[in-house]
Amino acid sequence: MSARVLVAGDANLDLVLRGDVRPRFGQAEQYLTDAALVLGSSAGICASGLARLGVDVGLVARVGTDFFGERTRALLAANGVDASEVAAVPGATGLSVILSDADRSILTLPGAMATLTIEQVWDAVVRTGATHLHLASFFLVPDLAARGAELLGRARAAGLTTSLDTNWDPREVWDGAAGCLPHLDVLLPNATEAVELAARLGGGRPADAVAAARLLASGGPLVVVKDGGDGAFAVDGEQVARVASLPVEVVDTTGAGDSFDAGFLTAWLEGRPLAVCLAWASVAGSISVTGAGGTGRQATREELERAGAGRVGQSR
Numbered sequence: 001m002s003a004r005v006l007v008a009g010d011a012n013l014d015l016v017l018r019g020d021v022r023p024r025f026g027q028a029e030q031y032l033t034d035a036a037l038v039l040g041s042s043a044g045i046c047a048s049g050l051a052r053l054g055v056d057v058g059l060v061a062r063v064g065t066d067f068f069g070e071r072t073r074a075l076l077a078a079n080g081v082d083a084s085e086v087a088a089v090p091g092a093t094g095l096s097v098i099l100s101d102a103d104r105s106i107l108t109l110p111g112a113m114a115t116l117t118i119e120q121v122w123d124a125v126v127r128t129g130a131t132h133l134h135l136a137s138f139f140l141v142p143d144l145a146a147r148g149a150e151l152l153g154r155a156r157a158a159g160l161t162t163s164l165d166t167n168w169d170p171r172e173v174w175d176g177a178a179g180c181l182p183h184l185d186v187l188l189p190n191a192t193e194a195v196e197l198a199a200r201l202g203g204g205r206p207a208d209a210v211a212a213a214r215l216l217a218s219g220g221p222l223v224v225v226k227d228g229g230d231g232a233f234a235v236d237g238e239q240v241a242r243v244a245s246l247p248v249e250v251v252d253t254t255g256a257g258d259s260f261d262a263g264f265l266t267a268w269l270e271g272r273p274l275a276v277c278l279a280w281a282s283v284a285g286s287i288s289v290t291g292a293g294g295t296g297r298q299a300t301r302e303e304l305e306r307a308g309a310g311r312v313g314q315s316r
């Protein structure tokens with residue numbers, strides 16, 4: 001039976017502004033050169049990446065009763081994601097305003113996305129008949145961070161497989177992930193997040209991302225760590241399996257980690273060897289940076305099979 005994935009977490013648009021984006025207060029008016037309103041959110045981008053790779057995928061999240069909420073749902077549906085569990089609640093939809101220059105500044109309103117509860121996620125698991133549950137950006141959804149372990153434990157007990165990409169904790173407290181570890185099949189942090197998460201396990205601050213990944217893996221899951229242009233690695237028992245990123249022309253790295261997750265999970269859910277999962281993930285992440293926004297350029301299955309196959313031998 002092929003997997004039916006439910007992604008739970010954030011759902012919002014990104015308003016990406018380019019040009020003279022460093023604000024000068026005192027009522028100064030500045031010219032932009034470009035403004036684009038595109039699908040954002042780790043969960044939304046990951047779900048879109050999975051759909052593009054042919055995976056049967058739905059998203060459970062909360063948006064507000066406004067234009068941004070409607071647009072978020074419409075873009076998800078256009079990307080092939082089942083958005084029937086993206087319900088609208090009173091209030092504003094979350095929004096990220098991205099001031100994009102050589103560097104980036106991101107201003108985020110969590111809005112309605114923060115109201116999602118684990119009971120609502122569980123109801124969606126049951127209604128959609130999901131066989132895999134992926135949690136994304138769980139620090140942006142307080143109930144997921146507080147009670148994610150309970151939700152994941154319930155999912156596992158019902159026979160689902162599970163994965164988590166916490167992303168950054170804007171409060172920098174990093175609470176809640178430790179309890180999730182025994183209920184997770186795959187944990188997908190980036191290198192900085194891996195160190196922060198491992199530092200909260202009680203054994204002190206790990207020296208580097210590999211040490212952090214080993215600590216996190218000792219709690220249960222396969223740990224796959226993303227490291228931007230340096231690629232990624234997975235801790236598999238004593239082994240560290242590495243994969244390089246593709247040498248691509250970088251347009252925008254927004255959501256690269258979420259597209260990476262989609263590539264990894266697609267291969268992993270098909271039972272493919274770890275080296276293939278990493279190769280597919282790396283190709284999916286690298287291709288995503290060649291387009292603007294998180295879903296401007298996401299890999300197809302043909303691209304993963306073609307480029308990924310040639311990379312498997314190089315990945316360890």
Ligand SMILES: Nc1ncnc2c1ncn2[C@@H]1O[C@H](COP(=O)(O)OP(=O)(O)OP(=O)(O)O)[C@@H](O)[C@H]1O
Nearest residue numbers: 190226227228229231245255256257258282285286
């Ligand atoms: N500069 C780059 N060149 C090539 N590939 C890249 C680059 N940056 C990211 N990638 C690809 O994307 C993957 C994930 O990148 P990254 O480490 O930025 O994840 P992340 O921090 O979780 O991203 P996100 O901002 O989506 O949360 C990398 O492993 C690589 O495959």
Ligand SMILES: [Mg+2]
Nearest residue numbers: 167190257258
């Ligand atoms: Mg990330």
